[in-house]
Amino acid sequence: MQARAVTTPSRRYTAPMTGKRRFEEQLAALDALRQLPPEACVEPLRKALAHRNNFIAAKATDLIRGFNLSQLTPELLLAFDRFFEDPVKTDPQCWAKNAISRALAAFEHQDAAVFLRGMKHIQPEPSYGGASDSAGTLRATCALALVQCRSVPEADLLAHLVDLFADNDRGVRLEVARAIEQVGSSSSALLLRLRAVLGSNPNSGNPLQDSNEEPEVLGACYSGILRIEGVSAISWISRFLDSASESAPDAALAIAETHSPEGFNALRERFAEEHDPEFRSVLLTAIAFTRQDAALEFLLDLVRSESLQAEAAVEAVLRAAPSADVIKRIEGLVAGNPRLARAFATHRPKST
Numbered sequence: 001m002q003a004r005a006v007t008t009p010s011r012r013y014t015a016p017m018t019g020k021r022r023f024e025e026q027l028a029a030l031d032a033l034r035q036l037p038p039e040a041c042v043e044p045l046r047k048a049l050a051h052r053n054n055f056i057a058a059k060a061t062d063l064i065r066g067f068n069l070s071q072l073t074p075e076l077l078l079a080f081d082r083f084f085e086d087p088v089k090t091d092p093q094c095w096a097k098n099a100i101s102r103a104l105a106a107f108e109h110q111d112a113a114v115f116l117r118g119m120k121h122i123q124p125e126p127s128y129g130g131a132s133d134s135a136g137t138l139r140a141t142c143a144l145a146l147v148q149c150r151s152v153p154e155a156d157l158l159a160h161l162v163d164l165f166a167d168n169d170r171g172v173r174l175e176v177a178r179a180i181e182q183v184g185s186s187s188s189a190l191l192l193r194l195r196a197v198l199g200s201n202p203n204s205g206n207p208l209q210d211s212n213e214e215p216e217v218l219g220a221c222y223s224g225i226l227r228i229e230g231v232s233a234i235s236w237i238s239r240f241l242d243s244a245s246e247s248a249p250d251a252a253l254a255i256a257e258t259h260s261p262e263g264f265n266a267l268r269e270r271f272a273e274e275h276d277p278e279f280r281s282v283l284l285t286a287i288a289f290t291r292q293d294a295a296l297e298f299l300l301d302l303v304r305s306e307s308l309q310a311e312a313a314v315e316a317v318l319r320a321a322p323s324a325d326v327i328k329r330i331e332g333l334v335a336g337n338p339r340l341a342r343a344f345a346t347h348r349p350k351s352t
Contacts, residue, residue: 026048049072054095115143231262256288
């Protein structure tokens, strides 16, 4: 007879918690705080903010900002200091410093030294083929936050900001243009004009001009100038409506954003002079986005006359979120013309 195996009961074994499991449980505990009232989250978030793991500290900071727990500002400042110590090791990718700077900005923190420190921080980290700076977002966030520090004289503020126009990170250059716009003075408008002029010539060899990345930065300058100076600056911005320039579409759209008769007139005049079909289409799109009644009639006239730019005019109108009545009007104009009917069918909003 075959012997029967005897199974003896064993003591229940609990595996030790691994670092990964502990990390996941800590994140889950933070996520669970979203279901609690803000006042119940103060102490757990204070503790999480002191965690040495930068990702956990960043998640806690985002919750602090979301709950508007400005009473934890002293703890945020202590954590900000801590993550500047041996930053590549303590705060890779600047996750914690980015989150803390966003929270301090949201709480309208007034200590300019905090944001100036972030604006000057560069954090090269190992990457494929060398090192990559991970602090661009931090510099951009702190530049925008510095604008709200009321103790900083305007001249000093602009002097700090203008240095970042030479930053290696395009995102920082873009945000500093927006920060200078927020200053909202004639001096800030002049700085944006200077930046626009220096970057407008792709053949100048100017180090501030990058044909692959700079149009967006220049577009922020154009928009900033127009928001500060108003429609009086349209004639000056119009000089950048040169089809040979990669920033010309950004200049056209900046003018369109004024939603003014002056903007429509400037774009229409440039359209009449332009011979490049591609840029003429850009100008028609900008004309549509001026939202002017005269602009709409101008575009519909191009469709009605079946001009060479009629298809582009159809597209421009339909891309500008037209009303149902406008869609019906243009549908009637293209009826019987296969070329324009195809353009209408291609670009007609899906919801109609």
